Amino acid sequence: MAAHPEGKPCWADAMFSDVEGAKSFYGDVLGWTFGEASSEYGNYTQAYADGKAVAAVVPPMPGQEGQSAWCLYLASPDAAAAAGRVRDNGGEVLMEPMQVGDFGSMLLARDPSGVVFGVWQAGVHEGFEATGVPGAYCWAEVFTRDPEKTDAFFQAVFPYKAQQMEDDAIDYKLFSVGDERVLGRMKMGDEFPPEVPPYLNVYFTVEDCDAAVARATERGGVLRFGPMDSPFGRFAALSDPQGAAFSVLDRMKTAGAMPKTSDAS
Template structure:
């Protein structure tokens, strides 16, 4: 697979207390299959596959203080240089760049609003082998209480081209990669705002979306598997969406695109 443009989401993974329970949940929900755990050297990190193509990672939590959560990683050709830009722009590093065998180099950063995100400098592995199809990643957005600082941060470190949705009911900024014209056809993610409608204790965070054929059916299956629907299916101009917490509490979204006329 060709390398991902810098600032493009290229991988998503989830930290779970019980790896085997997570494999059962996502295996039945999305039809994923799983590779071996990579052994103790790599913390039993497990790759998920859809139609034989890599779509996500599952990792057992090594520390109970770590969140049970989905995270997103952004592509970069130079993780060290990007780390410098992150610090200069007001972010900080959780994990400085570290080589993961021949696969590539990863790092974890925190934006000025407290949202954690990953960096990935490709080696033998670029990232997603399948996306924007049912059973795979299709979108991400950061939720923040520090709108101005976070907007300036991502536009500085990645050079995002941006546009704000023309909708008085939602404060949402759409991101397109540097060098592109901002629009739906180039959008790769965005920024939303944590309003009073959210719990007061909710921190800044990224929400990861997976494409599905039928949003309502997926939500029903997730409930049957021990998950919880935190936002029932609703319609948007971009498709039907639901928010789901898996059987261990990690939250993600599913999106069924509108059917072609």
């Protein structure tokens, strides 16, 4: 498998104070199975969909306990260079580039509007072994209250081309690497309470959106939005029992015409 092109989402993980609880929840909702915890790397535990690595869960490091959240990693051939571009364009490097054995190198950063994300320079771990199949990652969106800053930042740090979705109801952009759309950007409106920080929302594929929502809420998850039909599939936004936000998408159940887009700066 070739390494992912620069700027393409390539991995997702989350810290959970109750890792066993997270494994049980996502195992039920997304059908994940889990590998052995790697004690050498803080009990990092990979999740699998049909035998393919699709994400990971890990307990927080001492002193880093707090709100659980999914972290999306964007691919880069040079994590140190990416860190420099983050700083040069008004972002903040939260964790300096760090070598993770022969797996690769990672960093954590925050864009000028407050969106936290990761960067992954692949070694032997190239990222997702599957995408777009049940249980696997399929899409992500940057939710920000300051789209101008966010757009300028991400297009300076990564080789993104941007297209504006022509929809009067929402301010939504699509970032592409080459001809492939890899990331969305949504402006947060008044429907988001002020205490909700800007964030990256990760979508996982499911065979049946409504059934996944039912399993999630039965297990203590909270339905935040939907289920709703769209040209991209039927989706819903959720929070797991430990507060980590994520979305589920049934890509087979589409409705409506694809929205038009126009090139944007």
